[in-house]
Amino acid sequence: MIRNPFTFLAALFVLLACSEPVRESAPPASNQSPSLERAIEVVQKESGVYLYRYAETIEPIDPRKDYTEKYRIFRQSTIEDLRNLVASNREYEPEFKARCLPVWDAGLEFRDEGQSVMFLFSFRCNTIRYVEGNLFKDFTPQRTAFYKIFQYEINDESAVLIEKR
Secondary structure, eight states, X not given: OOSOHHHXXXXXXXXXXXXXXXXXXXOOOTTSOHHHXXXXXXXXXOSOEEEEEEOOOSSOOOTTTSEEEXXXXXXXXXXXXXXXXXXXXXXXXOSSOOXXXXXXXXXXXXXXXXXXXXXXEETTTTEEEETTTTEEEEOGGGHHHHHHIIIIIOSTTTEEXXXXX
């Protein structure tokens, strides 16, 4: 199901790069694609981190349009926890890969000036999807921590409800 595991790893490294300060004079790495460089810039600018929630459906969805709730996360500790969880998944490879049709529960987007990096989460299938690369990966070790943040820590003290449908 994973078409190119290196693209998924590159996206996870984008999230790791977020925790380091931006260096204006640092030249881009020669092995990074222009789109990955833009993604790194998007996440580092932190001008928008959004959580989306979705209705239960097995039909394909447009993750930026077919949501039921959309939040802008502003609590920095919550944002850092989410980045660390996604980054900690980069080396996990399960011994058994279950076949499961994901029902997307939540989406996490890092956005800046029309550019974005987005991940979808299916808690039923323990699957995370990197949307721009159309890559899927198991996130069993981080499942409970993601669920806790998405269900209990995203509230009026950590995020603003932008739209509810």
